Amino acid sequence: MKFILAKICVIYLTFISISCTNTKTKDDSHHSDAIAYTEAECDFGDIQSPINILSQRTKGIIKSRINIEAHCNAVENKGHTVQIDFDSTSKLTFGDDRYSFKQLHFHTPSEHQIDGITYPMEMHMVNVLDNDESDKPHFLVIGVLFKMGKENAFLNEFLNKIPRDHEGLVKVNEAEVNLEDLFGSYDCEEMKHYFHYNGSLTTPPFTETVSWHVNQVIFEASEEQIKIMNKIEGNNARHIQDLKGRYVEKEDLYVSSK
Numbered sequence: 001m002k003f004i005l006a007k008i009c010v011i012y013l014t015f016i017s018i019s020c021t022n023t024k025t026k027d028d029s030h031h032s033d034a035i036a037y038t039e040a041e042c043d044f045g046d047i048q049s050p051i052n053i054l055s056q057r058t059k060g061i062i063k064s065r066i067n068i069e070a071h072c073n074a075v076e077n078k079g080h081t082v083q084i085d086f087d088s089t090s091k092l093t094f095g096d097d098r099y100s101f102k103q104l105h106f107h108t109p110s111e112h113q114i115d116g117i118t119y120p121m122e123m124h125m126v127n128v129l130d131n132d133e134s135d136k137p138h139f140l141v142i143g144v145l146f147k148m149g150k151e152n153a154f155l156n157e158f159l160n161k162i163p164r165d166h167e168g169l170v171k172v173n174e175a176e177v178n179l180e181d182l183f184g185s186y187d188c189e190e191m192k193h194y195f196h197y198n199g200s201l202t203t204p205p206f207t208e209t210v211s212w213h214v215n216q217v218i219f220e221a222s223e224e225q226i227k228i229m230n231k232i233e234g235n236n237a238r239h240i241q242d243l244k245g246r247y248v249e250k251e252d253l254y255v256s257s258k
């Protein structure tokens, strides 16, 4: 069953299959980020993620069009994160740019902060730019923060399917796991507001080619749901990075009809 999230006003997203490992060193007894960042192949520069988003210190407002077509096909325990995979027909368009929507995954607690607040969970929807001829892939990641509250229907569609106690993958179809169920209950007008900034992957190799879009709406999930997620993936949030002269823009994303 194919659907276009745009129809129900879904605008979200986040990150890629190199996703979410923690900044672990080869020897955890000497664990420190200073060591981790000096590992070969890591791209640690001036625009790292995540950041603390200060809502009163944003600059300007930008507007763009977005459209998402998403078809879930697997649920994975990656060891360091829980990931939902999407098939090769899953796409995101942002303005005139076309991306492949690869996967979404979770962090417990949140990686981004808003006004200094860390939330119990964050979801990243990872999209990779198509027809990209540069030497590094370019990503568009949509971040969604969760607070404790009502049980979340979308999470219930796959929480019991995640392989426990071991890494593994379970095939699912769209009738079972449907991203539309996450966004359908939210108001379109409210959902269009994002924070945008340019940053990096939050796991090695920390590549600095990520356009971040963090929704201003804080979603809800039950304490039990967040505990289940955290029990499987552990504490997998990277710490806050310095802005280093960057600024965050407010952004309104309008769902296009394709």
Ligand SMILES: [Zn+2]
Binding pocket: 015, 019, 020, 105, 106, 107, 124, 202
């Ligand atoms: Zn992530």
